[in-house]
Amino acid sequence: MRMLTWKYASPQYFYPLAGKMIPWFAALAVLFGVSGLWLGFFVAPTDAQQGEGYRIIFIHVGASWMSMFIYLVMAFWASIGLSFNTRLSSMMASALAPTGAMFAFLSLWTGALWGKPMWGTWWVWDARLTSELILLFLYLGFIALQAAIDEPRRADKAGAILALVGVVNVPIIYFSVKWWNTLHQGASVSLTQAPSMAKTMLLGMLMMALCFWMYSIAVALARVRAIMLERERNSEWVTQLKEVQS
Amino acid sequence: MNAFSVLSAVVQRDLLVALRRKSEVLTTLFFFVIVVSLFPLGIGPEMDLLRKIAPGVLWVAALLATMLSLNRLFAADHADGTLEQMALAPVPLGLLVTGKVVAHWLVSGLPLVLIAPLLGLQFDLAPRALTVLMISLLLGTPLLSLIGAIGAALTLGVRGGGVLVSLLTLPLYIPALIFGAGAVEADISGLGAAGHLSLLAALLALAAFFAPWATTAALRIALE
Amino acid sequence: MLTATHLACVRGDRRLFAGLGFTLEAGAWIYLTGENGSGKTSLLRILVGLSPPEAGEILWQGTPITSLGDDYRKAVTYLGHHNALKEELTASENLCMGAALAGIVLEKSEATKMLAEVGLAGREELPVRFLSQGQKRRVALARLLWSKSPLWVLDEPFVALDAAAVLWLAETLAEHLAAGGMAILTSHQEVAIAGSTMQTLRLAA
Numbered sequence: 303m304r305m306l307t308w309k310y311a312s313p314q315y316f317y318p319l320a321g322k323m324i325p326w327f328a329a330l331a332v333l334f335g336v337s338g339l340w341l342g343f344f345v346a347p348t349d350a351q352q353g354e355g356y357r358i359i360f361i362h363v364g365a366s367w368m369s370m371f372i373y374l375v376m377a378f379w380a381s382i383g384l385s386f387n388t389r390l391s392s393m394m395a396s397a398l399a400p401t402g403a404m405f406a407f408l409s410l411w412t413g414a415l416w417g418k419p420m421w422g423t424w425w426v427w428d429a430r431l432t433s434e435l436i437l438l439f440l441y442l443g444f445i446a447l448q449a450a451i452d453e454p455r456r457a458d459k460a461g462a463i464l465a466l467v468g469v470v471n472v473p474i475i476y477f478s479v480k481w482w483n484t485l486h487q488g489a490s491v492s493l494t495q496a497p498s499m500a501k502t503m504l505l506g507m508l509m510m511a512l513c514f515w516m517y518s519i520a521v522a523l524a525r526v527r528a529i530m531l532e533r534e535r536n537s538e539w540v541t542q543l544k545e546v547q548s
Numbered sequence: 549m550n551a552f553s554v555l556s557a558v559v560q561r562d563l564l565v566a567l568r569r570k571s572e573v574l575t576t577l578f579f580f581v582i583v584v585s586l587f588p589l590g591i592g593p594e595m596d597l598l599r600k601i602a603p604g605v606l607w608v609a610a611l612l613a614t615m616l617s618l619n620r621l622f623a624a625d626h627a628d629g630t631l632e633q634m635a636l637a638p639v640p641l642g643l644l645v646t647g648k649v650v651a652h653w654l655v656s657g658l659p660l661v662l663i664a665p666l667l668g669l670q671f672d673l674a675p676r677a678l679t680v681l682m683i684s685l686l687l688g689t690p691l692l693s694l695i696g697a698i699g700a701a702l703t704l705g706v707r708g709g710g711v712l713v714s715l716l717t718l719p720l721y722i723p724a725l726i727f728g729a730g731a732v733e734a735d736i737s738g739l740g741a742a743g744h745l746s747l748l749a750a751l752l753a754l755a756a757f758f759a760p761w762a763t764t765a766a767l768r769i770a771l772e
Numbered sequence: 773m774l775t776a777t778h779l780a781c782v783r784g785d786r787r788l789f790a791g792l793g794f795t796l797e798a799g800a801w802i803y804l805t806g807e808n809g810s811g812k813t814s815l816l817r818i819l820v821g822l823s824p825p826e827a828g829e830i831l832w833q834g835t836p837i838t839s840l841g842d843d844y845r846k847a848v849t850y851l852g853h854h855n856a857l858k859e860e861l862t863a864s865e866n867l868c869m870g871a872a873l874a875g876i877v878l879e880k881s882e883a884t885k886m887l888a889e890v891g892l893a894g895r896e897e898l899p900v901r902f903l904s905q906g907q908k909r910r911v912a913l914a915r916l917l918w919s920k921s922p923l924w925v926l927d928e929p930f931v932a933l934d935a936a937a938v939l940w941l942a943e944t945l946a947e948h949l950a951a952g953g954m955a956i957l958t959s960h961q962e963v964a965i966a967g968s969t970m971q972t973l974r975l976a977a
Contacts, residue, residue, distance in 0.1 A: 439719040446715055450706045453784065459769045460702050464716060467698055467762050471720050474751070478723035481747075482730060536785055557872035561858070568860040568899070629854025636820060637873040638846035644873070772823040 311390050313530045314539040320523040327523070331516035338509030346503045355419035360503075362412035364511040365405045366430070368518060369437060370472075372402035376444075377469040380462035390526075392458035393533070395465065396448055397525035401518050403441035409434050429483035433476045440468045454533050554639045558647030559654075565624075566655045572620060576656045577663060580613040584667045595672050602671035603681065603732035610660050610685060610728075611721050614692040615714050617656035621648065621700040622767065623709075635771050642760045645767065649690075649697050649760065657689030673732075680735040680745075687748045688728040694752075694759035695720050701766035723751060773797055774819075774923060774954060779828035781814050788814055789975055790827070798922070801945070801955040801968060806975030812958045813853065813927055815975065819956065820850045820925050832923075846874075849919040851926045855912035859901035863887055863911045866900055871918050878918055886917040891937060905932040913937075916944055924948060926957040942966070 342360035376398040383392030413431050414424045425431070444464055451457035534540050541547075566573055587605045588598055625631040625648075634644045664685050665678040673681065699717035703709035731744035773795065780790035788811030796802055806812050818825045821837050821844060830837045837844045857866045864883040871878040887896045890910040892903075900908060909932045916924065924945075930938055942965055945955055949968045957963070 436719050436722060439715070443712075443716045443719065446712055447702060447706075450703070450708055450712055452707075456769055456772060460766060463698070463762055463766050463769070464702055467720065470758065471723075474723050475719070478726040478747075482726045554872065554875060557869060561861070561869045561872075564865070565858055565860045627854075628858065629852050629856035630858065632822060632850070632852055632854070633856045633870065633873060635822060636845050636848065636850050638842040638875055639873075640842075 311388055313390055313393070313534055314537075316390055317527055317530055317539075317543075320527050324520050324523050324527075327516045327520035331513050331520060334509050334513035334516060338506050338513050341502055341506035341509060346506055353419070355416065358412050358416045360506050360510050362409060362416055363507055364514045365409040365412060366434060367511060368514045369402055369405035369409055369434065369441075372398050372405065372518060373437060373440070373465075373472065374469065376402060377462075377465040380458070380465040383458055384462035384466075389458075389533075392462065393526050393529045394522065395461060396458070397522045397529055398518075399441055399445050399448070400525070401521050403438060403445065405514065405518075406434055406438040406441055410438065427483070429476075429480040432479045432483070436475055436479070437472070440472070444468070551639060551643055554637070555643050555647040555650075558634075558644050559651045562648060562651030563654060566651070572617075573655050573659070576613050576617045577659045579616055580609050580660050581663065581667065583609040583612060585670070588670070598671045599673065599736070602668060602673050603677075603729040603736075605671070606664055606667060606681060606732075607684075607688070607725050607729040610664075610689060611692065611718070611725060613660060614656065614689065614696055615717065617652070618696045618700045618713050618717070619710050621652050621697060622704050623700075626704050626770070631767065632771060635768065640764075641767065642764045645697065645701075645760045645763045649693050649763075652697070653690045653693040657693055660689055661685040674736070677732055677736050680741045681732045683745060684728040684731040684741070684748060687745065687752055688724050691724050691748070691752045691755050692721060694755040695724075697763045698759055698766060701763045701770060704767070704770040724748065727751065773831075773833055775831040775834075776819065777829050777831075779815070779818065779830070780826040781811055781818060782826045783811070783814060792828070792973075792975075794971065794973060796923075796954050796956065796971070797969075798952045798954060799949050799969060801949055801957070801965065801970055803963060803970055803972045804956060804958045804975070805972060810975040812975060816850070816852075816925050816927050816956065816958065820848050821845070822850075847921050848923045848925060849874075849915065849921040851912055851915070851924075851929060853927055855908050857900045857908060857911055860899055862897050862899055863892055863903065864896040866911060867914055867918075870915050874919070876918055876920070882918075886914045887911070889917060890914045890940065906934055906937065909933055910937055913941060913944075916948070922953050924953065924955040924957075926955065928958055928960070930959050930961060930963070 338360065342357055346357070346360075348354055376395045379391045379398070380395035382388060383390075383395060410431065413434070417426055417431075418424055444461055447464055448457045448461045451460060531540060531543075531546070584605055587601065591597060591601070622631060625634070635641055637644065661682055664681055668678045668681050696713075696717050699713045699720075702716060703713045706712060727744045727748040731741040731748065734744055735741040775793075775795045777793045778790075779792040781788045792815070794802065804812050804815065814823070817823045819830060821830075824838075832840055832844050832847060856870065858869070861869065864880060864887060867883045867886060868878045868880065884896050887893065890913060892907060892910055892914075895903065895907070900911060903911065909929075913929060929941060933941065942963065945957075946966045946968060949955065949965065
């Protein structure tokens with residue numbers, strides 16, 4: 303088992319394995335996505351207070367979860383790459399960042415779309431939305447830092463430190479924003495206040511969350527394959543690849 | 549020679565260098581003053597409004613002024629080879645980094661604390677609020693220097709490092725901004741600033757413990 | 773004794789060297805040579821512990837330098853391309869501050885004496901930015917006079933020096949080696965150090 307783990311921790315073996323896994327995760331993403339959207343848009347009942355507009359939460363909630371979770375996973379891979387000097391884990395971290403940023407952006411956008419019919423304004427300085435915005439900034443900082451450093455190993459390590467500093471800071475930022483929000487008695491977007499969530503709604507959200515999971519895995523794997531090719535373009539195993547030779 | 553005297557040697561050296569290059573120090577201070585003075589011009593001179601926005605304006609300006617001075621923190625040492633010598637010194641690099649951060653605060657943080665009450669007067673803050681403002685900046689500016697050092701170390705010698713450092717550190721400054729400006733607001737509204745200030749102090753303690761470690765790691769990477 | 777085994781270094785896409793190894797005994801020195809871009813500076817930075825090698829190991833008195841930490845840093849004096857001088861500070865301030873970093877207290881009078889020895893008598897109180905390139909290099913080299921480290925790693929120490937200074941440096945190195953010290957240096961000109969064992973290490977481009 304140990305041997306096997308080590309084997310697939312090397313880009314040379316992980317590259318074809320990832321290639322085989324991508325279609326499966328992509329197919330699962332489509333499957334969960336279609337059923338989640340169907341449940342959300344056609345089966346779930348219209349909300350008594352919020353009308354049809356509330357249906358955006360099927361995407362909004364999953365995207366928010368995903369954006370936060372991906373940041374943790376990214377920091378995890380980055381720190382593994384930093385402490386054990388494993389190239390693949392650092393590449394995983396770089397591959398996850400754009401997806402995380404995308405979900406943070408999606409969460410903000412859908413949040414704004416939800417806010418317009420609910421509060422009559424595109425943006426409320428709600429604690430969660432504000433934290434999500436800061437999370438987007440953290441992602442952008444990570445991506446920008448890695449993009450600005452030419453030496454890939456230095457980019458990996460610098461990104462890892464930034465991600466770790468970010469992970470320590472995210473709870474502090476969230477707490478402080480919440481504190482700020484209660485002090486100023488601002489708006490609050492709360493799911494728990496949403497009246498009696500129907501079982502189908504919950505199921506729909508779960509389906510969408512699973513869809514986002516599968517999508518993230520598929521996209522991250524595809525991106526990590528591209529990063530591998532770029533970084534190891536001079537190594538023997540890359541030059542022997544069929545897709546490179548043709 | 550013990551660790552403390554090495555630390556004080558670094559502080560001494562940086563202060564001496566800053567003393568002979570006064571213009572840079574004054575630039576930060578002047579930037580702070582001018583940014584704060586721009587707000588009444590942009591918003592209008594209603595005293596009620598100004599009193600209300602004063603804590604936020606002063607704190608945001610302090611954030612930006614600190615940001616501006618961060619590029620100086622390690623760049624010169626990196627360019628002239630001093631940083632290499634520091635990394636090769638037989639004392640923990642974290643200690644030397646702490647020395648540099650202390651010097652940075654004395655040069656670009658402390659002057660902001662001292663001039664803030666004067667600017668607060670322009671916004672018609674009450675004497676008590678001015679005191680709270682000073683205390684909040686006294687606790688907050690070292691925090692800004694500590695966190696900023698991480699960003700400065702990460703962007704050392706990187707393309708477009710000057711702009712990048714703001715992108716990296718400004719989000720991390722948000723808690724300091726919230727508790728710092730919040731302390732003054734809480735005092736004005738009669739809620740009492742003690743809670744905010746103790747949270748700010750707690751953050752400072754946390755950063756004093758962790759930030760030099762992260763900065764050291766980032767510097768070693770930059771030197772590789 | 774400094775031992776390096778199977779060192780490799782990669783910069784960007786290029787492998788600068790691989791499988792490099794040597795042993796440096798007390799009293800001996802290594803003349804590191806090679807064309808521009810062959811990795812001389814990279815090797816020196818690896819040897820002093822600034823950058824990790826891509827592969828291989830460096831042992832100081834039989835122990836890997838990565839596990840020695842400050843003990844190894846105490847044993848090494850490094851002079852890189854840059855002089856590590858603060859332009860705003862005077863020559864003597866620079867010398868004292870440099871010593872302070874290494875944990876050595878240097879009195880002003882001692883610093884003045886050392887600067888006189890490198891030929892900067894009367895210029896101790898001048899900010900370094902008013903000195904010429906060669907004079908700056910001399911201030912940087914003056915640290916060899918307070919250094920108690922057995923291993924000197926010098927990157928192009930002769931650059932910008934005039935004949936008198938070159939002679940002084942060669943003598944200083946000879947004394948250091950005679951006292952059981954070691955040195956590794958790069959240079960584009962031939963170096964002769966009286967009564968010492970020299971090893972030449974040539975890096976191919």
